[in-house]
Amino acid sequence: MSRILAIDYGKKRTGLAVSDPLGIIATGLTTVDTEQVVYYMKQYFAREAVSEILLGYPRNLDGSETDITKKVEKFHGQLQKLFPDKKVQLVDERFTSKMAFQSMIDSGLKKKDRQNKALIDEISATILLQGYLDGVR
Numbered sequence: 001m002s003r004i005l006a007i008d009y010g011k012k013r014t015g016l017a018v019s020d021p022l023g024i025i026a027t028g029l030t031t032v033d034t035e036q037v038v039y040y041m042k043q044y045f046a047r048e049a050v051s052e053i054l055l056g057y058p059r060n061l062d063g064s065e066t067d068i069t070k071k072v073e074k075f076h077g078q079l080q081k082l083f084p085d086k087k088v089q090l091v092d093e094r095f096t097s098k099m100a101f102q103s104m105i106d107s108g109l110k111k112k113d114r115q116n117k118a119l120i121d122e123i124s125a126t127i128l129l130q131g132y133l134d135g136v137r
Helices: 034-047 069-082 096-106 117-136
Strands: 003-008 013-019 026-033 050-057 087-092
Touching: 003 034, 003 117, 013 034, 013 117, 026 034, 026 117, 034 069, 050 069, 050 117, 069 087
Parallel strands: 003 050, 050 087
Antiparallel strands: 003 013, 013 026
């Protein structure tokens, strides 16, 4: 069985999450500098079987583009070319950052820890992936 990788792409940092091999549970993987994300993915794919990549697709509440939507679309095309053996799809990521921040509050993280934007990106990717996994079944 293979895993599904979720990406919360950002201008500076990119959060990554991965499913278990059965595709039931999403787990935060890491946050990497956006410039290094492709390198990291290549290294990860050499160690782990991944069949699908979910890329968070940023949109405003009214459905219009955000300031990073075009970059994500470009990255989506890059992923399709770099990893033709994997299904790469865009998934609506509206509310994931807010949900990530709220989950940090709910879990009792101190204010200083909640200001860790890298952690928010990783949790956002995890929420994105878990929502997808829950919807597939």
